[in-house]
Amino acid sequence: MHPAPSIIAFSTFSGLGLGLLFWLGVDPTAPTGWVAFAFFAIAYAMAVGGLISSTFHLGRPERAIKAFTQWQTSWLSREAWCAVAALVTMGIYAFLLVFFDTQVSILGWLGAAFALATVYTTSMIYAQLKTVPRWNTALTSALFIALSVAGGALLSGRVTIGLILLLVAGGLQALWWKMGDTRFKQSGTDLKTATGLGNIGEVRAFEPPHTGTNYLLNEMVYTVGRKHAQKLRMIALVLMLVVPVLLLLLPYPHIFGLLALISHIAGVLVSRWLFFAEAEHVVGLYYGMR
Amino acid sequence: MTQLPEKTERKMGLVIDLDTCVGCHACVVSCKGWNTENYGAPLSDQDPYGADPSGTFLNRVHSYEVQPEGGPAQLIHFPKSCLHCEDAPCVTVCPTGASYKRTEDGIVLVNEKDCIGCGLCAWACPYGARELDQAEGVMKKCTLCVDRIYNENLPEEDRVPACVRTCPSNARHFGDLGDPDSEVSQLVAERGGMDLMPEQGTKPVNKYLPPRPKDRLNEEIDILAPLLSPVVEEPKGFLGWLDKTLEKL
Numbered sequence: 450m451h452p453a454p455s456i457i458a459f460s461t462f463s464g465l466g467l468g469l470l471f472w473l474g475v476d477p478t479a480p481t482g483w484v485a486f487a488f489f490a491i492a493y494a495m496a497v498g499g500l501i502s503s504t505f506h507l508g509r510p511e512r513a514i515k516a517f518t519q520w521q522t523s524w525l526s527r528e529a530w531c532a533v534a535a536l537v538t539m540g541i542y543a544f545l546l547v548f549f550d551t552q553v554s555i556l557g558w559l560g561a562a563f564a565l566a567t568v569y570t571t572s573m574i575y576a577q578l579k580t581v582p583r584w585n586t587a588l589t590s591a592l593f594i595a596l597s598v599a600g601g602a603l604l605s606g607r608v609t610i611g612l613i614l615l616l617v618a619g620g621l622q623a624l625w626w627k628m629g630d631t632r633f634k635q636s637g638t639d640l641k642t643a644t645g646l647g648n649i650g651e652v653r654a655f656e657p658p659h660t661g662t663n664y665l666l667n668e669m670v671y672t673v674g675r676k677h678a679q680k681l682r683m684i685a686l687v688l689m690l691v692v693p694v695l696l697l698l699l700p701y702p703h704i705f706g707l708l709a710l711i712s713h714i715a716g717v718l719v720s721r722w723l724f725f726a727e728a729e730h731v732v733g734l735y736y737g738m739r
Numbered sequence: 740m741t742q743l744p745e746k747t748e749r750k751m752g753l754v755i756d757l758d759t760c761v762g763c764h765a766c767v768v769s770c771k772g773w774n775t776e777n778y779g780a781p782l783s784d785q786d787p788y789g790a791d792p793s794g795t796f797l798n799r800v801h802s803y804e805v806q807p808e809g810g811p812a813q814l815i816h817f818p819k820s821c822l823h824c825e826d827a828p829c830v831t832v833c834p835t836g837a838s839y840k841r842t843e844d845g846i847v848l849v850n851e852k853d854c855i856g857c858g859l860c861a862w863a864c865p866y867g868a869r870e871l872d873q874a875e876g877v878m879k880k881c882t883l884c885v886d887r888i889y890n891e892n893l894p895e896e897d898r899v900p901a902c903v904r905t906c907p908s909n910a911r912h913f914g915d916l917g918d919p920d921s922e923v924s925q926l927v928a929e930r931g932g933m934d935l936m937p938e939q940g941t942k943p944v945n946k947y948l949p950p951r952p953k954d955r956l957n958e959e960i961d962i963l964a965p966l967l968s969p970v971v972e973e974p975k976g977f978l979g980w981l982d983k984t985l986e987k988l
Contacts, residue, residue, distance in 0.1 A: 450862070506857070506858070507855050507856050507857055507876075508854070508855065508856015508857075508858070508871055508872075508875070508876025508877055508878075509854060509855045509856045509876045509877060510855070512835070512853070512854075512855045513855055515834075515835035515836070515837075515853055515855060516834035516835055516855060516857070517834075518834070518835055518836050519740075519741045519833060519834050519835060519836045521741070521742060522741045522742055522830075522831040522832075522833075523741055523831065523832055523834040523859075524832070525832065525834035525857065525859055526834035526835075529834065574832075574859065577832070577863075578828075578862055578863055579828065579865070579939055579940070580828070580862065580863060580864065580865045580939070581862070636938070637938045638865070638936055638938055638939065640803075642935075642936050642937065642938055643865075643935060643936055644803055644815075644817060644935070645933040645934070645935055645947055645949060646757075646803060646805050646815060646949070646950075648949075649805045649807050649813065649949075649950070650805045650806045650807035650808060650810075650813075651805065651806045652803050652804070652805050653803065653804045653805075653806070654801065654802075654803060654804075655802045655803055655804040655814060656801070656802040657801065658764075658767070658796075658799035658800050658801050658819075659796075659799065661791060661792050661793045662791075662793050663793050663794075663796070663870065664793075664795070664861070664870040664871050664873065665861070665867045665870060668858065668861065668862075668871070669861070669862065669867070730862070731865045731936065731939070732864070732865060732866065732867035735801055735819065735866075735867060736801075
C-alpha cells in the first residue's frame with residue numbers, strides 16, 4: 450500500500466495525542482491551571498493536527514463532513530464520531546480543570562474511553578480489510594492501542610507504567626511483523642483463485658492491460674521500500690523501544706524523558722511507514738506483482 | 740445508504756467468456772468512450788500524449804499464460820470490471836453513503852456528489868474495480884451502463900452495456916443472474932461459470948466462463964507406422980555430395 454505521509458502523520462500523532470488524553474482522563478489527581486493547560490494543548494495539537502492532516506489525502510476534502518453519516522457500517526464514519534466525542538468530552542473536562550480547578554472524574558473516564566475508542570476505530574479501518582491480509586487481524590488493533598497508550602504515558606511523564614507499556618507495545622509490534630509475514634499465504638488468495646484458471650495449470654501474468662501505470666498500482670502495489678524492510682524494522686524497534694527504555698532508566702526524567710519521547714515518536718513513524726509500505730493488496734496479483 | 744440490501748429484486752450482471760475473448764480491448768475503448776461523456780464525471784487522462792500517460796478506466800483487459808501439465812501453454816485474455824458483488828465490501832466501508840447497491844437490480848453505484856475521495860472503497864475491493872479519478876477527485880466504477888440499459892431513447896439492441904454491445908467475439912453477455920431461467924444463468928450453468936476470488940466472500944454477481952478443454956496431441960502412434968517407408972533418408976545429388984564431403988573433413 451502507498452505510504453501517504455498525511456496518513457502516517459495522522460495515525461501516529463492522533464494516536465499519541467489521544468493516548469495522552471486517555472491518561473489525563475483517568476488520572477485521579479489530574480493537573481490543574483496552567484500545567485493542565487499545557488498538557489491539554491499538547492494533546493489537542495497532536496490529536497486535532499493528526500485529524501486535520503488525514504483530510505489532506507481526500508480527493509474532495511470540502512465534503513469531509515459527510516463522513517459522519519454512515520456510522521452503521523463504516524469504521525471511518527465511526528472514527529469520525531468517536532474522535533468528536535473524545536475531543537468534546539475532554540474539552541469540557543479540560544476547561545473545568547484549567548479555569549475552575551475542578552476535576553469531574555466521570556467526564557475524564559468517559560473522555561478516556563472515547564479516546565481509546567477512536568484509536569480502536571482507526572485501527573479497524575485497516576484491520577477490517579480482507580484485501581490486505583497483513584492488516585486483517587485483531588493484532589492490528591492491539592498494536593495501535595498499545596502504541597497509543599504507551600506514547601501517551603511517555604507524554605504525560607509516567608515513567609514506570611510507560612516502561613511496561615513500551616515493552617508490551619514492542620512485543621506486539623514484533624509479533625505483528627512475524628505473523629504478518631505469513632498472512633498473505635494463509636489468506637488462500639493467489640493468482641489461481643484470482644483468475645479461476647488454476648485448475649488448468651500454473652498461471653502467469655503474461656501481459657498487463659496497459660503499458661503505463663494506473664491509480665491501482667500507485668495506491669495499492671507499492672513495492673519500493675520493501676527491500677530494506679528488515680533493516681527498517683530493526684531501526685523502528687530500536688527507536689521506539691530500546692532507546693526510550695534505556696533513557697527512562699537514567700536519572701533526570703525531564704531531559705531524558707523528552708529524549709525518550711522523541712526517539713519513540715521517530716520509531717513509531719518508521720513503523721507506521723512500514724505498516725503501509727510492507728502491506729500487500731490482493732489486487733497486485735492481477736498485475737503479477739505483490 | 741451503505742447497508743447492503745438483504746436481497747435484490749434482480750441481479751443484473753455480466754458473464755464473460757474466457758474461451759472466446761480474443762483480447763482486442765474493444766470493450767475497454769467503448770467503455771471509456773461511453774462513460775467519459777455520460778453518467779457522472781468524465782474519465783480523465785493524465786499526460787495522455789506525454790512520456791508517462793495514465794488515466795481512469797472502468798474496464799481493463801489482462802492476459803495470462805496458463806501452463807497445463809504435459810500440454811502447450813495457453814494464452815487467456817481476461818477482461819475485468821466491477822463484479823457488482825452481493826456482499827460488496829466497497830459499499831459498507833464508505834463513510835459518506837456515496838457508495839450504494841441498488842435494491843431493484845443489484846447494481847453498485849457511486850453518488851459522486853457525496854464522494855469525498857477517501858479511497859477506502861478501492862482498498863476494500865479485491866478486484867481493482869474502482870479507480871479514483873485524478874482530475875475530479877471522486878471514485879469511478881462500472882455502472883453496468885445504467886444510462887443505457889433502461890434508456891428508451893436508444894434502439895432496443897443498444898440497451899445493453901457498451902462493452903457487451905461492442906464485443907466482436909461475443910465474449911460478453913448481459914442479463915439477470917438472479918433468474919435461473921435467463922439466458923445468462925443458463926450459460927453459467929452449462930459452462931460451469933465461476934466466481935473470482937471466492938475465498939474473499941464477496942459473492943460476485945458477474946461470472947466467468949472457463950476456457951473449454953483443448954484438444955490433446957494423440958500420444959498413440961499409428962500401428963502401421965513401422966510399415967510406412969520414410970519419405971527422405973539421405974540427401975541425394977548436390978546435397979548428398981556436399982554432405983559426404985563435409986563428413987570427410
